[in-house]
Amino acid sequence: MLNVLIFLLMGILIGSFANLGKKAVLLNSKLQFLGLMFLLFFMGSSIGMNESLLSNLKTIGIDSFAYASSAAFFSIVFVYGTTKRFFERS
Amino acid sequence: MSIGIIISVCAGILFGFLFFPAEIKPFIDQASGFALYFLILTVGIELGHNRSVFHRLRVLGPKVLLIPLSIILGSLTGGLLTGIMLNRPVGTSLSIASGFGWYSLSGILLTRLANAEIGAIAFLSNVFRELIAVMTIPLIAKHLNFLTSIAPAGATSMDSTLPIISEATDSETALISFINGFTLSALVPFLVPFFLNF
The missing domain is CATH 1.10.287 (Helix Hairpins)
Incomplete structure (x- = not known):
């Protein structure tokens, strides 16, 4: 590291x-x-x-999608909040 | 670029599955270790060379850094909650979420620093993140606001998704999008290993 x-x-x-x-x-x-x-x-x-990884590919795909969609969703929520609070022109 | 990535990963999977004997694994680990340090060095050179970003940053003011900060907090929140739901370790989940869409680097880093399964999840989840970004940027720009359209793109907002953001918004948002992608890209090599040990 x-x-x-x-x-x-x-x-x-x-x-x-x-x-x-x-x-x-x-x-x-x-x-x-x-x-x-x-x-x-x-x-x-x-x-x-890695055979165990290949046999788990479906689970890995679903988990990956869960990580991706939640990270994207909360990024949108947080940035939207920030723009409303700090960037909106009066 | 993206075709090259798909071909490399698929060829690797095929060779690993069909041709490579288990005995060469230590050699592969060692070779990819050296290649990783080399790659990180070239990424650093590129970031260091891009000095104009620091000038643009001064013009726009430090407030603009609230966008990458919000994306970091949002990504980590999403990663943490998903990790709890899927019963995966907190450090691993935060590490995966810290890829911010930079699938090649986060996949490579976590294959090396954790294991092949975590590396594969980091790679795939960040590929999905970029796909989600491509699909949602125009909708967010239209229905929420321009700056929020940068959010799903994460680190990719300086290169692969920048043309989409630029098309859907205005030139000032495109500039902030570039600065955002630059900031997040610089943080990926720090945050991915950092959270892994949580």
Whole structure:
């Protein structure tokens, strides 16, 4: 966990102070895409190798939908409350 | 981009199911650990490079940060209540909800930091969140107000759902939407591991 934060902060420092040119930024986003595809492939393979997970796919799907809809619902309620209280023009 | 994501995950599932022997699991874990740190580094570079956001933020004032703050509180409330309903640990539920729609990163992080099942739920639930956002943004913009339409999008409001928000609202809301997505995206790598240990 600590490593994730260290690498994120290192990246932010590099991005802020290194004065990167357009080419470097483009290369960074290409490398990011490659890293992402690589990791998603291995995330998929750890799902495919896990038989108990595959047999529970229906439950996982329903649970996932429950998490998604409630998080979205309460975000809407909270933001609506905030806009009514702090953003409405008189 | 999204087609690439679907192909990668499906190819991974297929290879894992059909070809990979159980013995290579430690190798996969190690390789994906290094790849994760590399990916996080590139995400950091991108965030650090986007300095103009900080300038825009100064122009709009700190009040604009109430939007991402409300989305964080709303997402965590939703995650917590769902976790209680489904009888899942509080920390895990808050961690899943802290993906704020960024399915690729939250799925990867939780596969690595927790296990394949939690990673799969984080991935799928955040995919669903983006789908819900795509469907509800125009309705919310029409029937509630412009700023509230950013809420379901979460971290995706700076990239994949930004065109929809921009189309359904005005340029000021689109700008706030970008700042909101930027703020939430920067927090995902902190909050997902943080809540997991709750």
